[in-house]
Amino acid sequence: MLCTKLAFSTAYHPKTDGLAEKTIQTMEEILRRFCAYGMEYKDHEAYTxxxxxxxxxxQLVYNTTQHSTTGKTPSLVKKGWNPLFPLDHLKKNLLTIHPTAKDFHDMWNKPFDTAKKCIAEAKEYNKQKWDKTHMAPDFKEGTKF
Structure with missing residues (x-):
């Protein structure tokens, strides 16, 4: 009825569909780079x-980052809207920002900024890998197939 296909996959050799495989590959690359930068994030217990x-x-940053393929964020494509962060509301309503609030804002946004940087690096890395092995066909008028 919905024309969906259930595809099972293994952990180390995923064989589902290209989009899911590419998303998983990109997320792995982002997390690998994020941890390599030595970023520490404070959860409810301690820094980690x-x-x-x-x-x-x-994942939240990935879903709210514009992708080169669609020109839109995955959240916008899937849900039709982008989520707003609490600081987005504060920025709209504040005329001046207290220095302590600025420090808090910078501390809060540091993981997001690093994740965005990691996403950009992962995209560039994956693009270079793709471009090495995939050449655009050179078709000329009159070429027979």
């Missing part, structure tokens, strides 16, 4: 750079 703890935040 454990990728399992960081995954939800990195």
């Amino acid at each position: 750079n454990d990728w399992v703890t960081l995954q939800p935040e990195v």
